[in-house]
Amino acid sequence: EDQVTQSPEALRLQEGESSSLNCSYTVSGLRGLFWYRQDPGKGPEFLFTLYSAGEEKEKERLKATLTKKESFLHITAPKPEDSATYLCAVQASGGGTSYGKLTFGQGTILTVHP
Amino acid sequence: EAQVTQNPRYLITVTGKKLTVTCSQNMNHEYMSWYRQDPGLGLRQIYYSMNVEVTDKGDVPEGYKVSRKEKRNFPLILESPSPNQTSLYFCASSFRGGVETQYFGPGTRLLVL
Numbered sequence: 001e002d003q004v005t006q007s008p009e010a011l012r013l014q015e016g017e018s019s020s021l022n023c024s025y026t027v028s029g030l031r032g033l034f035w036y037r038q039d040p041g042k043g044p045e046f047l048f049t050l051y052s053a054g055e056e057k058e059k060e061r062l063k064a065t066l067t068k069k070e071s072f073l074h075i076t077a078p079k080p081e082d083s084a085t086y087l088c089a090v091q092a093s094g095g096g097t098s099y100g101k102l103t104f105g106q107g108t109i110l111t112v113h114p
Numbered sequence: 115e116a117q118v119t120q121n122p123r124y125l126i127t128v129t130g131k132k133l134t135v136t137c138s139q140n141m142n143h144e145y146m147s148w149y150r151q152d153p154g155l156g157l158r159q160i161y162y163s164m165n166v167e168v169t170d171k172g173d174v175p176e177g178y179k180v181s182r183k184e185k186r187n188f189p190l191i192l193e194s195p196s197p198n199q200t201s202l203y204f205c206a207s208s209f210r211g212g213v214e215t216q217y218f219g220p221g222t223r224l225l226v227l
Contacts (some may be wrong), residue, residue, distance in 0.1 A: 005183070006156075031212065031213055032212075032213030034213075034216075038145060041221070042220060042221070043118075043204050043206075043219055043220055044157070044204070044218045044220055045216030046215045046216065046217070049213055049215070051213065064169070085157065087157065089157070091213060098166050099211060099212050100147070100162040100163075100211040100212075101148070101159060101162065101170070101172060101173075102159055102162075102172075102216070103159070103173070104149075104156045104158070104159075104203060105156055105158040106154060106155060106156035107156050
């Protein structure tokens with residue numbers, strides 16, 4: 001069974017204080033790992049897809065990295081508008097229609113104080 | 115505007131009264147999926163559909179039904195809702211599923227009394 005665990009559950013930062021969110025996963029062959037951002041009362045919004053260990057992707061103050069067991073979302077010099085819940089999800093490499101299955105972690109609630 | 119729409123956005127019902135939550139996308143996506151989100155449990159996949167007339171169970175399909183008769187629509191049916199189905203529901207779509215970006219709807223908040 002695919003499993004995704006995110007830590008910490010909640011993270012409070014001061015504006016400009018860089019940090020990282022962790023996503024540990026167990027999957028029988030990784031097809032892709034996704035990061036989403038979710039604002040209160042809204043649906044998740046796509047940030048990144050990572051496919052293989054060693055891959056990195058960046059977008060503004062966010063940088064996602066991937067190893068064979070975990071992914072990190074690094075936030076550099078965060079601003080209050082970065083406050084949101086960050087979700088990690090994995091898709092296993094399987095046959096047939098099984099690659100439509102997506103497993104999410106429970107999310108990390110990030111709060112950035114001015 | 116490319117989007118995924120859900121209706122209703124908020125619903126209060128009673129145990130056992132059948133209900134349907136509609137989901138529609140205007141992006142000609144083949145893949146659609148339903149999730150529920152509960153505090154501390156994150157998003158859990160209920161059902162997904164790779165294409166018209168093709169549906170598969172996710173991690174928590176019990177108590178739910180789906181149908182995909184048209185490409186753009188993917189309704190979620192609760193034949194006999196129970197209080198443990200009180201949750202926030204999201205519909206999502208992507209071009210073909212797989213590792214492609216999923217676009218999420220705004221969510222439907224359901225309360226079953």
